Amino acid sequence: MTDDQLSRVFAALADPTRRDMVARLTDGDATVGDLAAPYAVSIQAVSKHLKVLEEAGLVTRSRDAQRRPVHLEAEVFDLMTKWIERYRQRAEERFVRLDAVLAEMNDEQPETETPMEGTAS
């Protein structure tokens, strides 16, 4: 499943616990124990969540004695933002065009069928 990075990032953020971790990491780096504290799950479960976030490129981990501080990598957000904005813009452009078409159609007959395009990859 989910071979490319974009898939991994979206999948990582599909979990509320992992989203909350990312949110809290914007306050600064934290250890696994710190991150695990608020949640009602084992520290092993949190460690697994962090592995998912790490493989998505959302966090990195270094070493400080026994601790493994977790650091948020914000650049990956751009990957998502780019994808989202690209298609949101396209959708909005089409909406604007459709709007113009509809306004134009008001002068003509309102009986024609709605066009159904597709397969343009």
Next chain:
Amino acid sequence: MTDDQLSRVFAALADPTRRDMVARLTDGDATVGDLAAPYAVSIQAVSKHLKVLEEAGLVTRSRDAQRRPVHLEAEVFDLMTKWIERYRQRAEERFVRLDAVLAEMNDEQPETETPMEGTAS
């Protein structure tokens, strides 16, 4: 899992096939058959994908004879963009603050010969 809408949206877009469907829907509405054409999976599988996208609020489906045209709902993108931008900004603010601290440290070492302040490397 995936109780709230944000989770459902992220989860829906974690699949490359579903992302491609969304991308193609920015060209305009399409039928299930149209959408299924490029993929090497059954039409039932595509129907399932569409159900996921629909439950995430990313698409809506109407009816036109036997066909069920699929329409992209771009507003849901805002939900993601808001979340992403919020935490990206927080992360970047923190980065900028760190940047300022580093810049301040560098001020003590202008482009002239390094005056050997006591700063450890």
Next chain:
DNA sequence: GTCTCAATCAACCGAATGGTTGAGAAAAGA
């Protein structure tokens, strides 16, 4: 050395996911 702390690895479990095939529903056309 031994002990403790912080975190991961390993095995397991139940539920969800993405795919399949087969049957059926809904609407138009013959």
Next chain:
DNA sequence: TCTTTTCTCAACCATTCGGTTGATTGAGAC
């Protein structure tokens, strides 16, 4: 009516996911 087209529903299957407990590693502290 019967047929065709379009799509969904219902089982079923293999894999993944999020969680658990138990064992183990890594790095101080004693």
